[in-house]
Amino acid sequence: MIFFSNSVIVFIFIEALLLLLLSIAFINVVGILKSWDFSATSTKQYLLEKRSYLVLLIIFFTLGFKIILLPYFIYMIDELNVLVPGAMCAAGVINSNIYGVYLLSLKVRILFLVGLWIILNHYDLQAKDYPFFKKKLWLFILIFFLIIAESILDIFYLINIVTDTPVSCCSAIYGVSGISNPIPFDLHVSELLGLFYLLYGLTLISALYRYALLSLFSNMAFLYSAYYSVVYFFGTYVYELPTHLCPFCMLQAEYFYSGYFIWGTLFLGTFFGISAALLQYITGKEIKKMYRYSLAFNSAFILFCSSYVLLYYIRNGVFL
Amino acid sequence: MKKFLPYIFILLIMAGIITIFLSRASQQQMLTVHEGNTEYKPLPIKLGHYQDTQCGMPIEHLMNSAQAIAPNGKTWFFDDVGCLAIWMQDKEFKDKLIIWVYAKDTKTWIDAHKAWYSLTDKTPMHYGFSAHTNKKENYIDFVSMQLRMLRNENMSNPHFRRELLGEH
Numbered sequence: 362m363i364f365f366s367n368s369v370i371v372f373i374f375i376e377a378l379l380l381l382l383l384s385i386a387f388i389n390v391v392g393i394l395k396s397w398d399f400s401a402t403s404t405k406q407y408l409l410e411k412r413s414y415l416v417l418l419i420i421f422f423t424l425g426f427k428i429i430l431l432p433y434f435i436y437m438i439d440e441l442n443v444l445v446p447g448a449m450c451a452a453g454v455i456n457s458n459i460y461g462v463y464l465l466s467l468k469v470r471i472l473f474l475v476g477l478w479i480i481l482n483h484y485d486l487q488a489k490d491y492p493f494f495k496k497k498l499w500l501f502i503l504i505f506f507l508i509i510a511e512s513i514l515d516i517f518y519l520i521n522i523v524t525d526t527p528v529s530c531c532s533a534i535y536g537v538s539g540i541s542n543p544i545p546f547d548l549h550v551s552e553l554l555g556l557f558y559l560l561y562g563l564t565l566i567s568a569l570y571r572y573a574l575l576s577l578f579s580n581m582a583f584l585y586s587a588y589y590s591v592v593y594f595f596g597t598y599v600y601e602l603p604t605h606l607c608p609f610c611m612l613q614a615e616y617f618y619s620g621y622f623i624w625g626t627l628f629l630g631t632f633f634g635i636s637a638a639l640l641q642y643i644t645g646k647e648i649k650k651m652y653r654y655s656l657a658f659n660s661a662f663i664l665f666c667s668s669y670v671l672l673y674y675i676r677n678g679v680f681l
Numbered sequence: 682m683k684k685f686l687p688y689i690f691i692l693l694i695m696a697g698i699i700t701i702f703l704s705r706a707s708q709q710q711m712l713t714v715h716e717g718n719t720e721y722k723p724l725p726i727k728l729g730h731y732q733d734t735q736c737g738m739p740i741e742h743l744m745n746s747a748q749a750i751a752p753n754g755k756t757w758f759f760d761d762v763g764c765l766a767i768w769m770q771d772k773e774f775k776d777k778l779i780i781w782v783y784a785k786d787t788k789t790w791i792d793a794h795k796a797w798y799s800l801t802d803k804t805p806m807h808y809g810f811s812a813h814t815n816k817k818e819n820y821i822d823f824v825s826m827q828l829r830m831l832r833n834e835n836m837s838n839p840h841f842r843r844e845l846l847g848e849h
Contacts, residue, residue: 552701559697562690570687 363444363522368437373519375430380512382423387505389416390498399491413494420501421482424475427508431472432621435465439612447527451609452535457528460518467511469628474504477636480651484644496643531607535592543593545585550594557583557590561663564634568656571647573638580634580655587627591666595623598669603681622665630658711739712758719754723781723790726758735764736806743783745804745811747793750779762798763808763837766830782812789814798826801836801845809836809845 363369393413398406438455442448445457455461478500485493535543544553563579566572592608599611599619611620637651674680711732715724726748731740734757740746747759751774759765762782769775780793785802791812797820802811810826821829829835836842 546702546705548701548705552705555701556698559694559701562694566687566690566694572687575691 363441363519363524366437366441366444368433368440369519372430372434372437373515375426376512376515379423379426379430380508382419383505383508386416386419386423387502389413390420390501390505394495394498397495399494417482417486421479424478424504427475428472431468432625434468435609435612439609441522444524445522445528446524447530449530449532449610450607450613452531452607453528454522455609456534457523458518458521460514460521464511464514464518467507467514471504471507471511472628473632473635474500474507476632477639478504480636480640480648481643484640484646484648493644531610532605535606535608544589553586553590554594557586558663560586561659564630564659565656568634568637568652568659571637571649571652573641573647576634576652576655577638580631580659583634583659584627584631587631587662591623591627595666595669597681598673599623601673601681619665623662626658626662626665630655630660630662633658715756715758717754718750718756721750721754721779723748724756731758733758733760733764735759735768736761738805742805743788744785745783745802747780747782747812748790750781752777761804761806761808762793762810762812762826763804763806763830763835765793766810766827770827770831784814785811787814794823796823797821798823800829804836807837809842 364373389412393409393416396405396409397413435451439451441454442450445454448454448457455465478497481493481497481500485491485497544550548556560579560583563575564583567576567579588608592606596607596611597603597605599616600607608624609620610616611623612618613620632655633651634655637648637655640646640648640651670680712727712730713732713734718724726740726743726746728741728743729739732738733740738760740758740760742760745761747762747765748756749759749765749769750756757768759768765780765782769778769780772778781790782793782796783789784791784796785799791814793812796812796814797816798810798812799817799820801809803809804811808830810830813820834841836845
C-alpha cells in the first residue's frame with residue numbers, strides 16, 4: 362500500500378537513479394585511483410584526467426541531489442502519516458518499524474559527509490595541482506558504501522511500514538512517561554537549557570577566534586544538546602502546548618513548516634563548525650569562511666528558537 | 682589582556698558546564714535498574730533510593746516489593762507485585778526472568794513462581810496481592826495473580842474490590 366503513494370514512487374525512482382549513477386562513478390573511481398599519477402605525462406594519465414572530470418561531475422550532481430533528497434524524504438514520511446494508523450506525524454511513521462530511526466540517522470550522517478565532499482572538491486578544483494584528489498575519491502568510496510547501506514535500509518524500512526496495525530503517535534514516543542527522564546544524564550530541562558546556551562557560547566568563541574579543535578567538539582556537543590532542547594523545551598513553544606513533545610510535528614503546515622528552518626539551521630551551523638576543523642586537518646589550511654557560516658547558522662538557530670519563548674512570554678505574560 | 686580574553690571565556694563556560702553536571706551528580710539519584718546481577722540473587726534494596734520501573738514510585742517498604750532479573754543480569758525493582766505483573770507482560774524475555782518477591786509471612790525473598798498470593802492485602806499500589814511462602818485458603822498462584830492483574834480484577838478496581846471484600 363505504501364508503494365502506491367506517489368511520493369514513495371518518486372523517492373524510490375530518484376534513489377535508484379542516483380544509485381545507478383553513483384555505481385558508474387564508483388567503478389570509474391576505482392580505476393582512476395589504481396592508475397592515477399599526476400606527475401606522469403603519459404597518454405593514460407591524460408585520458409584518466411579527462412575521465413576524472415566527467416566522473417567528478419557525475420558525483421557532484423548526484424551528491425548534490427542527495428542533499429535535496431533528505432528534506433524530501435522527511436516530507437514524504439510526514440505525508441505517509443495518513444496511511445499509517447495511529448501516526449499523527451513523521452514520528453509515528455519513522456518509528457513504525459525498527460529500521461526507521463537507523464535510516465534517518467544514517468541519512469543525516471551521509472548528508473554530512475556529502476557536504477564535506479562537496480567543499481573538499483571545491484577547494485581541490487580551485488588548486489591547479491589537485492592536491493586533495495585522492496583524499497576526495499577515498500571519501501567518495503566511503504560515501505558510496507554508506508549509500509548502498511542506506512538504499513538497503515530504505516527498502517527494508519518502506520517494506521516494513523505497517524498500514525494495518527496502529528503505531529504510537531509522537532506523544533507516546535517522546536512524551537513524559539512519569540517513570541524515567543528521557544533527557545540524557547538525567548538532566549532537568551532548566552539544566553539542559555543552561556548547557557545548551559553555554560555550549561552555544563563555546564561554538565561562538567571557537568568561530569570568532571577560529572579554534573579548530575574547540576569548534577569540532579563544541580559543535581558536536583551543541584548539536585546533541587540542541588536536539589534535546591528543541592524536543593523537550595523549544596518545541597513546546599512552537600506548539601504552544603507543554604505536553605506536545607515532538608521533533609517532527611513542527612515540519613507540518615500548521616506550524617508554518619518552521620521545523621525545516623530549525624533543523625536546517627542547526628544542521629548547517631554544526632556542519633560548518635565541525636567541517637571547519639576536519640577540513641583544516643585534511644587540507645592543512647584554515648578556511649575562514651566555514652567559521653563564519655557556522656557562526657551565522659548557529660546564531661540564526663538560537664535566535665529563532667529563543668524568539669518563540671520570548672514572543673510567547675510577551676503575548677501571555679507567563680512561560681509554559 | 683585582550684589576548685587572554687577568549688581563554689577566560691572558555692574557562693568560564695567550561696566551569697559552568699562542569700557545575701551543571703556536578704550539581705546533577707550531587708542530587709539524590711533514584712535507582713531503577715541494576716546491571717551485572719549474574720548470580721541472579723535478590724539484591725538488597727536501599728529504601729527510598731530504589732524506584733519502581735512500572736509505576737515510578739520509590740520503594741519505601743520491603744513488604745510487597747519484587748525484583749525481576751533478566752538473563753543478562755539486569756535487575757528491575759517493584760514496590761508492588763502487581764506492578765511487576767504489568768511490567769513483564771510485554772517483555773520478550775518474560776519467560777526467562779528470574780523473579781523474587783518479598784514474602785509477607787516469612788519475611789524473606791522467595792521465588793515468585795512458588796509464592797502464594799493473597800487477594801485483599803493492603804499494598805502500595807492498592808492491587809491487593811501480597812506474596813506468601815505458605816498457602817492459605819483463597820490464596821492464588823503466580824499465573825493466576827498475573828492474569829487477574831492484566832484483567833484488572835484486583836482491589837484497585839472498585840467493582841472487584843466490593844466483590845472480593847464481600848461488600849454489596
